[in-house]
Amino acid sequence: MISKRRALVAGAAAAMLMLSACSSGNSTDSASAGGPSGDPVSGGTGLIIEQAEPRSLDPALISNSWANSPVLGNALYGTLMIDNPETGDIDFKLAQDFSSTDAGKTFTLTLRDGVQFSDGSPFNAAAVKFGWDHIKDRATASPDIPQASLIDSSRVLDDRTLEVTLVEPVPNFANAILQTSMNWIASPASLQAGQQAIDSNPIGAGPFTLEQWSRQDVIKLTRNDKYYDAPRPYLDKLEIRAIGDADQRYNTLVSGGADLTLEGNWSNIDKAKNAGLQNAVVPTGGGTTLVLNSTKAPFDDARARKAFALALDLDGINNAVYDGTAKLPHTLFDESSPFYQDIPLADEDRAEAQRLLDELAAEGKPLNFTMSLYPSGKALGEAIQTQLSTLNNIKVNVRTIDFAQVGQILGQMDYDVITNAVVFGDPEPRLWFGLHGASAGNYSGVKDAQMDAALDEARVSQDEAERTAAYEVVQQRLVELNPVIFYVRSAPGVIANGNVGGIQQYGMGSVLPEMLWIQAHD
Template structure:
């Protein structure tokens, strides 16, 4: 069972190996972050309860105003410096710095202060109570702690020698080619990891990733395409899909024309045939959310998301044009084939209407991420893929959230999100999230076009696949048979 080399495919090449520049979702670099830095904690995908790894506790006794993190004693980084509460504080404090441009600020920015209580105990205070803070923490770089000593040497030195306490260490990073990792013999959870080496490559093209699996050039691929998942199932390749609500949506920027006018947002939503997008982009294999929560969710209510109404859409486009505000916008697309196909399918559909014009601009992952952070876009793919509803929905749609890329700022919506966050019973939270759903339908921050598919596809020889949060595999659990 022990030994061997696994080839890993991820969608996005990192800008840097610094955790601040990595993202722990299926569409970015989950295996890489988990491999280099290990994990403080994970969640059980069946119960969503937190389970502990390098941490032994993360809990609140005051309704989420403060949390206490307790670490395993005696942890060290691979540079032999202590992995202690002070190291976690250093990492979490820097993730709050907007100048670093990291996506983890969406969660780290909720922290107002942190205090080292003793070598293994850190207390944090939140800007506002959030009993579900841990569910968001594990989705980003707050879960990945690097050596402060190594980070303080600067990005160039750190990229050459990133220091964590994870199951693997860097051998070599050839940009735009491969990241080669080898087993960390001092990993805290011996005898893991089971593999000797990992070779991680990045490609935005989901079909190229699947072809690499079918030809034996890779063993594990992060995935998001329903059509490729269907091909994998048909070909007998194992797949693991994380069950979620919500999904991906085409976010429209409230901060500037044309989408600062609700009529423009509603017109685009009502003009779009989601079945046609499914056919064009996913070969008809995907589904799109008709309600924000699936019927199996305790928060389900029958508040349906808008569907196509061509006549009303054209009436709105005409109305705006008559006021001198024809709907003209640019779709900022990631370089992935799926993203470009969605953009082009929407552009083609809107071309059948008068007084609306959509252009498509394709940029690399780093550029799109930076422009999202700077709110420099008209329309782009965003997501609110829901496990526990607080993290995804509050982050995407609360008026004060750093992760609110669309700029939606509705007092009733924000109040309902706050109520859902602090509710102490399912009934309280369900009432709050019913209001959330009604306000989102009324305000149209985006066009919900596909259910999320946080997933992996693996070779038949790879075993031990263990996912947490939004499709993040634990590389220390992997093993290969001949």
């Protein structure tokens, strides 16, 4: 049977997974960025750049997306399963199977036989249950609580088998695992020992083990000889550094200070393509958003949200922030998606925006708000302030927030506007998380009965026509309500020098370190 997601991504993948001009792609698994020809070469140290350093090596606290630390999580803990962004099919690694016989209400996870943690203890179903319960526990403060909370209960049937019952049917629940930290299982004993212990000696079943973590500098990893998938990993060591600044990431790569960098900046991906470097982007729907907090003034008024959305020139933002290189989300779904509808999310209409602003001001509510942005969002903030400065009865302030603050800020909804993302291949379960009124991941706080009902229907249905009709309602309600403003398609990307082989992405731009190898220069 054809994967439900295949039609969504196959065409986009062909366009987006770009090969370098001087190398040949030889992988059909997940996203291939091309690389040196020939068989993999063992040995050497891979120098990796990620965009953020984790606050802990507890897998529940490492985000499994291109914008965070997914290579580190994959390296320490391995992966239960991955997807192929070109087809949407699920491939198994530490898991052997994950399937449902009742339309997604109950799943059975079967683990690969004979897998060990790096300390020699057994990698078993009890460990998976412990890890998923750990993520679900609100005291853990994992960013992936919404996905783990889909689980109502789980039961260990034997060492290799875990039965999982969901709160409600989610046929595409595998996506919730492979796109999050649920894909990474640590030894229960190491988790029970506390954060200090796991930060100094994390025990996983991944291809690498921790050698040294010098905070704000480098994380050094060494090959795990107990890794199940010999002869992988090919590299002897990894050195991972976090660089949030896009220019610094790119310059470090091209100057030889790194072999590969995870990338989310369209300008850097465009520069890499023009320079003949390896580059690839996992195709997605949705995108990066400005989240408007609809639970309090000023954006509890739908007119304020509409005015802000209509006032923005996305092409102008693209030019100012991404040098005109970004792909823009004019519609919720990409044209290659089976769920695509020509329903513009927010067409610029400054005259109507000004009318709404004047109407609010006449009621004593001129629009005054603060955008909470990361340091890397300086250009975005300046572009928006410049655009809106030509309108009356609106004032835009900017505050800079640190990555370490974001969990608390989001949890307390301590913002007027904040950047976030609603990004997906297949829409479920991520679209539900980002927009449903009952979801903890709905950071706009919007509650709309029509949109909630449509999201619920699309989540449980296995009929493409029914899902298409439901998502049409979702798009119409987004246009009406403007709880978030999609301003750029996300770019779950990777760029690398030409001698790096085996680049493979899955999920939200997560790269598999065990596949990487480096061809020595002649």
